[in-house]
Amino acid sequence: MSELFRPAAEWELQSMIARLAREKRGIEVVGHGALRNTGRVASSDVVLTTSGLKGVTLYEPTELVMSARSGTPVFEIEQILAARGQMLAFEPVDLGPATGAPGGALSIGGVFATNFSGSRRIAVGSARDNLLGVRAVNGRGELFKSGGRVMKNVAGIDVARGLTGSWGTLAVMTEVTFKVAPLPQTMQTLAFVGLPDDLAIEALGIAMATPLEISGAVHLPKNCAERLKVPKLKGVGQSLTLLRLETFSTSIDERKEKLKTALKVYGNPIELDPEETFGLWSEFRTLSVMPFSTDTSLWRISTLPTKAPEIVAAIQKFMPSVAFYDWSGALIWLEVPAAADAGAADVRRAVAVRGGHATLIRAEPEIRSTVDVFEPLKPEIERLTRGIKSAFDPSGLLNRGRMYANF
Amino acid sequence: MPHIELPEPDVGVLRRLPILIEGLKSRVGKDLLIVDEDGRRAYETDAFTAYRRVPMLVVLPRTTEEVSKILKYCHENDVKVVPRGAGTSLCGGSLPTEDSIVLCISKMNRVLEIDYANRLARLEAGITNLQITANVAGEGFFYAPDPSSQLACTLAGNLAMNSGGAHCLKYGVTTHNVLGVKMVLIDGTVVEIGGSALERNGYDLLSLVIGSEGQLGVITEATVKLVPAPEGARPMMIGFRSPEAAGNCVSAIIAAGIIPVAIEYMDHAAIEVCEAFAGAGYPLDVEALLIVEVEGSESEIGILLGRIAEIAARFDPKTVQISADADQSARIWAGRKAAFGAIGRISDYLCMDGTIPLAQLPHALTRISQICAEYGLKVANIFHAGDGNLHPLILYDANDPEQAANAEIAGETILKLCVELGGCLTGEHGVGIEKRELMTTQFSPTDLAVQMRIKTVFDPTWRLNQAKVFPLAITDVMRAGDAASTPEAA
Numbered sequence: 001m002s003e004l005f006r007p008a009a010e011w012e013l014q015s016m017i018a019r020l021a022r023e024k025r026g027i028e029v030v031g032h033g034a035l036r037n038t039g040r041v042a043s044s045d046v047v048l049t050t051s052g053l054k055g056v057t058l059y060e061p062t063e064l065v066m067s068a069r070s071g072t073p074v075f076e077i078e079q080i081l082a083a084r085g086q087m088l089a090f091e092p093v094d095l096g097p098a099t100g101a102p103g104g105a106l107s108i109g110g111v112f113a114t115n116f117s118g119s120r121r122i123a124v125g126s127a128r129d130n131l132l133g134v135r136a137v138n139g140r141g142e143l144f145k146s147g148g149r150v151m152k153n154v155a156g157i158d159v160a161r162g163l164t165g166s167w168g169t170l171a172v173m174t175e176v177t178f179k180v181a182p183l184p185q186t187m188q189t190l191a192f193v194g195l196p197d198d199l200a201i202e203a204l205g206i207a208m209a210t211p212l213e214i215s216g217a218v219h220l221p222k223n224c225a226e227r228l229k230v231p232k233l234k235g236v237g238q239s240l241t242l243l244r245l246e247t248f249s250t251s252i253d254e255r256k257e258k259l260k261t262a263l264k265v266y267g268n269p270i271e272l273d274p275e276e277t278f279g280l281w282s283e284f285r286t287l288s289v290m291p292f293s294t295d296t297s298l299w300r301i302s303t304l305p306t307k308a309p310e311i312v313a314a315i316q317k318f319m320p321s322v323a324f325y326d327w328s329g330a331l332i333w334l335e336v337p338a339a340a341d342a343g344a345a346d347v348r349r350a351v352a353v354r355g356g357h358a359t360l361i362r363a364e365p366e367i368r369s370t371v372d373v374f375e376p377l378k379p380e381i382e383r384l385t386r387g388i389k390s391a392f393d394p395s396g397l398l399n400r401g402r403m404y405a406n407f
Numbered sequence: 408m409p410h411i412e413l414p415e416p417d418v419g420v421l422r423r424l425p426i427l428i429e430g431l432k433s434r435v436g437k438d439l440l441i442v443d444e445d446g447r448r449a450y451e452t453d454a455f456t457a458y459r460r461v462p463m464l465v466v467l468p469r470t471t472e473e474v475s476k477i478l479k480y481c482h483e484n485d486v487k488v489v490p491r492g493a494g495t496s497l498c499g500g501s502l503p504t505e506d507s508i509v510l511c512i513s514k515m516n517r518v519l520e521i522d523y524a525n526r527l528a529r530l531e532a533g534i535t536n537l538q539i540t541a542n543v544a545g546e547g548f549f550y551a552p553d554p555s556s557q558l559a560c561t562l563a564g565n566l567a568m569n570s571g572g573a574h575c576l577k578y579g580v581t582t583h584n585v586l587g588v589k590m591v592l593i594d595g596t597v598v599e600i601g602g603s604a605l606e607r608n609g610y611d612l613l614s615l616v617i618g619s620e621g622q623l624g625v626i627t628e629a630t631v632k633l634v635p636a637p638e639g640a641r642p643m644m645i646g647f648r649s650p651e652a653a654g655n656c657v658s659a660i661i662a663a664g665i666i667p668v669a670i671e672y673m674d675h676a677a678i679e680v681c682e683a684f685a686g687a688g689y690p691l692d693v694e695a696l697l698i699v700e701v702e703g704s705e706s707e708i709g710i711l712l713g714r715i716a717e718i719a720a721r722f723d724p725k726t727v728q729i730s731a732d733a734d735q736s737a738r739i740w741a742g743r744k745a746a747f748g749a750i751g752r753i754s755d756y757l758c759m760d761g762t763i764p765l766a767q768l769p770h771a772l773t774r775i776s777q778i779c780a781e782y783g784l785k786v787a788n789i790f791h792a793g794d795g796n797l798h799p800l801i802l803y804d805a806n807d808p809e810q811a812a813n814a815e816i817a818g819e820t821i822l823k824l825c826v827e828l829g830g831c832l833t834g835e836h837g838v839g840i841e842k843r844e845l846m847t848t849q850f851s852p853t854d855l856a857v858q859m860r861i862k863t864v865f866d867p868t869w870r871l872n873q874a875k876v877f878p879l880a881i882t883d884v885m886r887a888g889d890a891a892s893t894p895e896a897a
Contacts, residue, residue: 161614387864
């Protein structure tokens with residue numbers, strides 16, 4: 001068991017990292033542990049958790065802005081927001097349950113460190129897009145800030161957004177400031193039944209090209225749709241293509257009719273009321289259609305929507321799989337049988353030919369230590385990446401090996 | 408006298424100029440070079456016109472490959488490069504130095520690919536902002552960021568400055584609407600950062616590049632998101648007796664869960680000038696005017712504007728007017744977008760670009776009036792109320808050196824005020840030379856060191872767009888080309 005550091009304040013976190021940096025001791029950075037079974041396994045001498053840095057430090061509902069210490073659990077933030085009729089619009093995804101880690105343990109720092117956003121990303125942008133500012137401590141033990149609390153801020157290099165998706169390898173965020181949004185007044189879902197993947201993605205694309213502000217565009221092939229829990233869709237026994245509308249109650253019916261007209265050729269959809277809609281899309285927040293199992297591995301593939309069905313079909317030639325298309329096809333969650341390389345060779349080849357990149361989300365720790373978890377970088381990008389790592393963390397102490405084997 | 412310091416030119420480089428010209432000619436041909444003084448003079452300034460420096464050479468490449476050859480040559484020969492799009496920067500972001508080569512990518516303006524199925528377009532970066540939308544409007548799409556200079560400004564400049572616009576409350580700014588760029592580093596290496604997928608692979612280098620003001624590389628191509636055009640849009644105008652009432656009204660609209668596509672605020676001085684220019688029907692007897700625009704179908708627009716009017720009624724508005732037709736809508740926006748030009752017809756002005764938390768608006772406006780009055784100057788205020796971006800326009804006479812100097816000092820004082828109030832130095836125009844020295848009011852030495860180290864990763868010898876963004880005094884050694892000297896500790 002590594003030595004555990006649990007700072008209770010920003011200054012304490014800074015002084016701990018400064019000391020560890022002087023001693024050149026490797027630091028694994030964690031929150032409450034929601035992401036510990038995801039990504040490569042960091043090699044470290046000590047563990048530093050942000051779980052002691054909790055609490056909302058600023059909330060201005062009429063300016064749509066909130067600041068919170070990085071260890072604040074997302075569910076606490078969402079409760080505070082809901083009490084004022086607001087939300088985190090980008091619907092952070094809690095990977096805990098799908099990866100065998102605890103559920104409900106996702107911290108707001110982890111959300112921005114991974115930039116894993118949920119279904120509403122297609123309408124409101126990613127976690128990164130909604131980030132306004134950070135305070136953080138880099139691997140030199142320096143406390144710095146970037147961005148601020150206002151929506152627009154172009155003073156200097158956008159370090160705050162540059163830290164998103166860096167998995168704690170550049171700096172440990174101590175406080176984040178982000179946009180919040182009003183909860184939609186009402187919501188409904190249209191579920192088209194039985195479409196093959198390519199037609200489903202086409203239908204989602206048509207919906208996304210309308211001005212109806214679609215806030216969720218998901219396709220579940222039959223073997224994935226069967227895993228849904230929402231009663232109305234549970235027993236359908238066919239693929240489901242799901243479109244969520246969220247707006248004012250005065251507009252929802254008008255928009256629904258327009259959407260049905262635009263997608264007439266794809267059949268008559270099942271309609272879900274607001275309560276059913278809420279239940280359905282909540283399932284995606286915890287990836288419940290991709291339940292934890294040691295018999296399978298889970299990939300996350302980012303690509304062009306029109307290429308997504310081809311990628312899934314290409315991989316299926318080599319192994320059985322279960323796909324969950326989100327973001328109208330721009331994101332694929334793909335479950336494949338557990339194997340020595342978690343299917344990496346075939347997955348990466350299928351993606352490389354068609355464009356995009358794949359991240360291994362779930363596999364045994366030994367596999368995540370031997371295959372590339374993140375898509376390997378092109379040489380010139382790797383050079384810049386190493387440069388950035390070295391600028392923030394010259395001794396390579398923070399989450400060493402968490403993203404890439406060599407740094 | 409304008410008082411922003413510009414570094415002394417390196418006479419050694421100027422002496423080598425004939426050799427450099429021959430060298431570049433042999434690599435990219437003479438047709439791309441502007442050598443004669445009259446030709447170069449066209450590039451001596453941008454829209455921050457108080458400062459002018461004729462560059463020693465201008466190059467107008469047509470391809471990424473040519474950009475790569477030019478930068479590689481400049482790198483090998485230790486020549487400074489100032490990247491330039493259309494030269495519409497309001498902060499001196501593309502101001503040359505006398506010992507630099509201006510690399511202007513305005514000839515690279517082709518549309519490379521439009522992919523409606525995936526809702527994206529790949530473009531050469533010299534294309535103008537408005538031209539992107541012009542190419543896709545027929546299919547019902549548009550490119551969302553809409554800076555007021557969108558007729559002239561290039562995508563490259565928008566990327567460099569992370570430009571916003573009046574409609575970014577709903578659609579975001581440049582960084583929210585770009586998927587990837589092709590960029591040439593100072594040593595000539597061509598890198599693809601981001602791509603066409605929604606998610607980035609690895610570190611989010613694209614976030615570092617967008618808004619980096621030409622400090623990291625020269626962007627030659629970009630892939631941008633295309634957004635479906637709304638069914639319809641209509642503005643309404645609400646006139647108030649006080650800035651407080653207008654500010655409170657904005658808060659109440661947002662508290663009601665309504666996010667209009669734009670909320671623009673104009674003070675009395677701005678209303679008068681814009682009305683004289685555009686004849687938009689702005690009310691002239693109010694202290695503050697909100698232009699609130701909503702989008703949707705005809706019935707949705709009607710309902711939303713009705714609700715906003717109800718909310719506004721709580722703040723005792725003097726006038727509430729919903730745009731009657733497309734023609735009036737166009738004039739309402741034409742007046743607002745022409746504000747800078749309209750004010751420019753009656754006076755020279757400095758356009759400031761701070762941001763403030765909305766709640767601070769009344770206090771900020773009072774202080775701005777006081778600050779300008781102290782220097783005997785008038786001011787008109789335009790404010791993107793939804794996102795806190797405040798544009799005080801300080802009026803002065805450029806022929807009066809004392810007024811010009813006072814305007815700059817008043818401007819600096821206003822920006823410091825914005826930072827004090829919890830805002831920032833610049834919401835969408837960038838730092839350039841104008842706000843370079845003020846960066847220390849917003850950022851600690853460590854904050855700046857963190858940014859400067861990123862610059863050094865991309866541009867180790869600091870040859871790109873020197874003497875901008877970072878305070879001169881702390882960049883002396885790096886600008887002299889000593890990469891190892893990037894601050895190790897603050």
